[in-house]
Amino acid sequence: MTLDTTVSSAPAVAAPSRSRHGGPWLAFLGRRILRSVVAMWVIVTAAFLVLRAAGGDPVRAALGATADETVVQARREQLGLDKPLLHQYVDYVLGLLRGDLGASLITGREVTELVAQRLPATLELAALSFVVILLIAVPLGLFIAILTQGGRRRGVEVAFTGVTSFVAAIPEYLLGVILIIVFGITAHVLPVAGRGGPESYILPVAALSIAASASIARIARIEALATLGDDYIRTARSKRLPAAMVYFKHALPNMLTATLTIGGTMLGTMVASGVLVEQVFNWPGLGTAFVGAITAKDYGIVQGLALVYAAIILSINLIVDIVLSLLDRRTTLMETS
Amino acid sequence: MTRRRRRLPVQPMAVITAIMLAVLVFFAIFAPLWWGEQAVEANPDAIALPPSAEHVLGTDNLGRDILIRTLVATRLSLVMALAATALGATAGLIIGALPAVLGPRAQRAFSNVIATWLAFPVLLVAMLTVILLGPGSVTAVLALALTMTPSFARLAQTLSARVAGSEYLAAARMLGVSRGRQFTRYILPNIAEPVVVNVTTSIGGGLLALSSLSFLGIGVQPPEFDWGRMLSEGFAQVYVSPVAAIGPGVAVVFAGLAFSMLGESLAGHLRRRTGRTVRPHRRLGAAPRTLVPAEPAASAPPLLDVQGLCISFPGEDGWIRTVQDVSFRVARGELVGVVGESGSGKTVTMMSIAQLPPAGAVVTAERLTFDGDEFAGLEPGRAGRILGTRIGVVFQDSLTALNPALRVGGQLAEVPRVHGGASRAQAHAAAVEALQRVDIPDAERRAGQFPHEFSGGMRQRTLIAMSQIGSPALIIADEPTTALDVTVQRRVLQLLRRQCEDNGSAALVVSHDIAVLGELCRRILVMYAGRIVEDVDATLLASPERLAHPYTRALAASLPDLDTDRSQPLATIPGEPPDLSVTQLGCGFAARCAFATDRCRTEAPALRAHAHGGRVACWHPQDGVPVPLTTRAEAVS
Numbered sequence: 001m002t003l004d005t006t007v008s009s010a011p012a013v014a015a016p017s018r019s020r021h022g023g024p025w026l027a028f029l030g031r032r033i034l035r036s037v038v039a040m041w042v043i044v045t046a047a048f049l050v051l052r053a054a055g056g057d058p059v060r061a062a063l064g065a066t067a068d069e070t071v072v073q074a075r076r077e078q079l080g081l082d083k084p085l086l087h088q089y090v091d092y093v094l095g096l097l098r099g100d101l102g103a104s105l106i107t108g109r110e111v112t113e114l115v116a117q118r119l120p121a122t123l124e125l126a127a128l129s130f131v132v133i134l135l136i137a138v139p140l141g142l143f144i145a146i147l148t149q150g151g152r153r154r155g156v157e158v159a160f161t162g163v164t165s166f167v168a169a170i171p172e173y174l175l176g177v178i179l180i181i182v183f184g185i186t187a188h189v190l191p192v193a194g195r196g197g198p199e200s201y202i203l204p205v206a207a208l209s210i211a212a213s214a215s216i217a218r219i220a221r222i223e224a225l226a227t228l229g230d231d232y233i234r235t236a237r238s239k240r241l242p243a244a245m246v247y248f249k250h251a252l253p254n255m256l257t258a259t260l261t262i263g264g265t266m267l268g269t270m271v272a273s274g275v276l277v278e279q280v281f282n283w284p285g286l287g288t289a290f291v292g293a294i295t296a297k298d299y300g301i302v303q304g305l306a307l308v309y310a311a312i313i314l315s316i317n318l319i320v321d322i323v324l325s326l327l328d329r330r331t332t333l334m335e336t337s
Numbered sequence: 338m339t340r341r342r343r344r345l346p347v348q349p350m351a352v353i354t355a356i357m358l359a360v361l362v363f364f365a366i367f368a369p370l371w372w373g374e375q376a377v378e379a380n381p382d383a384i385a386l387p388p389s390a391e392h393v394l395g396t397d398n399l400g401r402d403i404l405i406r407t408l409v410a411t412r413l414s415l416v417m418a419l420a421a422t423a424l425g426a427t428a429g430l431i432i433g434a435l436p437a438v439l440g441p442r443a444q445r446a447f448s449n450v451i452a453t454w455l456a457f458p459v460l461l462v463a464m465l466t467v468i469l470l471g472p473g474s475v476t477a478v479l480a481l482a483l484t485m486t487p488s489f490a491r492l493a494q495t496l497s498a499r500v501a502g503s504e505y506l507a508a509a510r511m512l513g514v515s516r517g518r519q520f521t522r523y524i525l526p527n528i529a530e531p532v533v534v535n536v537t538t539s540i541g542g543g544l545l546a547l548s549s550l551s552f553l554g555i556g557v558q559p560p561e562f563d564w565g566r567m568l569s570e571g572f573a574q575v576y577v578s579p580v581a582a583i584g585p586g587v588a589v590v591f592a593g594l595a596f597s598m599l600g601e602s603l604a605g606h607l608r609r610r611t612g613r614t615v616r617p618h619r620r621l622g623a624a625p626r627t628l629v630p631a632e633p634a635a636s637a638p639p640l641l642d643v644q645g646l647c648i649s650f651p652g653e654d655g656w657i658r659t660v661q662d663v664s665f666r667v668a669r670g671e672l673v674g675v676v677g678e679s680g681s682g683k684t685v686t687m688m689s690i691a692q693l694p695p696a697g698a699v700v701t702a703e704r705l706t707f708d709g710d711e712f713a714g715l716e717p718g719r720a721g722r723i724l725g726t727r728i729g730v731v732f733q734d735s736l737t738a739l740n741p742a743l744r745v746g747g748q749l750a751e752v753p754r755v756h757g758g759a760s761r762a763q764a765h766a767a768a769v770e771a772l773q774r775v776d777i778p779d780a781e782r783r784a785g786q787f788p789h790e791f792s793g794g795m796r797q798r799t800l801i802a803m804s805q806i807g808s809p810a811l812i813i814a815d816e817p818t819t820a821l822d823v824t825v826q827r828r829v830l831q832l833l834r835r836q837c838e839d840n841g842s843a844a845l846v847v848s849h850d851i852a853v854l855g856e857l858c859r860r861i862l863v864m865y866a867g868r869i870v871e872d873v874d875a876t877l878l879a880s881p882e883r884l885a886h887p888y889t890r891a892l893a894a895s896l897p898d899l900d901t902d903r904s905q906p907l908a909t910i911p912g913e914p915p916d917l918s919v920t921q922l923g924c925g926f927a928a929r930c931a932f933a934t935d936r937c938r939t940e941a942p943a944l945r946a947h948a949h950g951g952r953v954a955c956w957h958p959q960d961g962v963p964v965p966l967t968t969r970a971e972a973v974s
Contacts, residue, residue: 043461234738
């Protein structure tokens, strides 16, 4: 659990309850897209204000007290900060629509250039961790559910719950530090900083996925228990199918909707949690650039990157919601017929 | 068997949680008092020392003892997490629950605000807040509270919407109770419990989140320090002294765990109060077995021979004896009905014979022979493998019994594919043919559809086709017609009979409808409170005075026929079945029986051969006595 614990309840709740015909579903789609647009607009406005309202004169703050006044004035004009606020706001929004994310207050470097250079590293880390989490958590949850079905093997259940709550209570950045100490400093077996060959991905991905796997495995177990208790599993058993076929062919697809709900929200969370892990492993992604810009008070970059993060997370959540509502159509149909 | 053990007054997890919280509170209060100055005072003689007896966790780069700093930081770390959660929960509660008293329009507006707010990426909200207001502990708390608010609001909204629709709030509204009072008196108390659980869990999450902010350098600023700040300082010298990160790291995990365990204990407490708990098997002793000696095996073995079948479930105060001493035989090709009210144990008996006992059930039998194999004492998985497809099952609810995620044809084709070694194409052809045999039109196309695209009657026929596809010697049909309307019911039953006749299969058909079974079967087993009370030829149902057990007679008498006065409500049997978690001394029906004597209440009658050609378990069989007209009259009262 980190900063992102609260976001996980967002998308699933918006799924439509009546979507038998196209009408209500389209209405849902419209509402959902509108909501993302509103959220994005609020973030854009907040990011705009960050540069104008934070700590007096941002250009002076960024360039330092010793910078020459003419240089400061020139940079201010270059960024349009000498114009009236409303004028600046309109310029800013129009610029965004043209794909202009602003520039560094210190170096004048374009944010788009920075994003193009750093985004791949961040997305790689998030996507890899996401895959690792699903590959660990879902089979583990299903396996433990099979073992503990009907209140059997209390010991396994207690051990599983205990271990997963413990692991889930370790924040990603701390896990990163622990992994560095164990594998980098004590054992010298894995690289601890930077992005290079495949082995340099191991520790960052582990730091990002272990705690999340633990909490998702718990949810997956509950989902699996519910699925294994369903009537069609008994039907499958009555056909004396091999156990693997009962679990993987009959139970797993029915855990899919729930898994997708969790997994989708996770993906957005991964991108954000990445900020901390990137920091620990000095990963050349957006996160280190973001934190670096905050510490250097380079609010030009902060503003641009905040928008990029917001856009990524909002679109992931939007896509998950749409996919879920499509899946939901089938289950809704089933319930009403 | 009913010895009760005193339940432990508290759960072990709750005790551990309480100890962990006490430790946290202790250091939060006393550590800054005792070591407050020592924790901030630089000591140039002891910079970045490794662990020693004097400095257990070493010192930081200003020479300050890390253990002492970790303990002192408890206060700030905890206070910040508590403050953020309190702020977020209060704001969330007001935003989420207040609209319930403000009317539907406000509710919709607030709901939209909450949904949009929830869509914000949490980390970004926190970071932008910090940048706008400047870094520091107060900002970090505000930022976190802002990100916690919408999820609390959503929770409060969902919960209070339930209260808002309730009768008593409507009553309060009509009595003119003010909105403020409605909120504090009716809404808040009714949503308090889940909110409290959620708040507790959130404290742990908030603690970790705040430490993350401090770790990034945008939370607590020096000279103040919390665990996150210490971790980031420790991380800076991790290559010099890795141990510097351990103290604050352990503290963060310890505190996070303490609060998440507290949340879980509270939630568990709520669950235990509302739900039923089951005690583990080993504390209950051995599961009960039958005391009735098994009949000797017949010389010409029947298809199915069940002797002394007992099924028990672990309950809160001992074994719940759902089925006791059930013995019966089924010949090849014979159609046998099983009738009884809900809870009489008929379904669980049938599922145990099919080697599909429900989770938690303990099944024992003196003999359970089917088609020449002995199944008593075998573990269900192994028994199922020996059984193969020799027993086909038709389940009760066709909607839930078919897998919603798989195509109908594929579900049918599994048996020939797995057990018959058929190729994919052969199995598909077999599936289509099976659908055709149960009169499903356009079977080829239908096989490619999902269960939800079928009508209820078609699904039920599909289940019959599925039970048949492995050519079983016995079909067990568990209330195959309950969910269907009368015309479809008749069709499904005819189909079941035809299928049995065509393949020479025997069938055990379970129903609570004695009329249905009378038409379909040759013989009826009547179950009551987990026992067979009568085993009788189905033709006798038409003449209730020839039935022996008072319960069967009451069942048959409650059947409406052409003479039934339709203006009167249908006859029912007064009273309730006995509680199976308590050992029954006498006959289970005694409390509801007009003919019960003291013997009935103290001594259970065994199922014995009876003059009517079947078997009955009763001390006072009533056959030969006309069914008194008063039975119906009494029943109506």
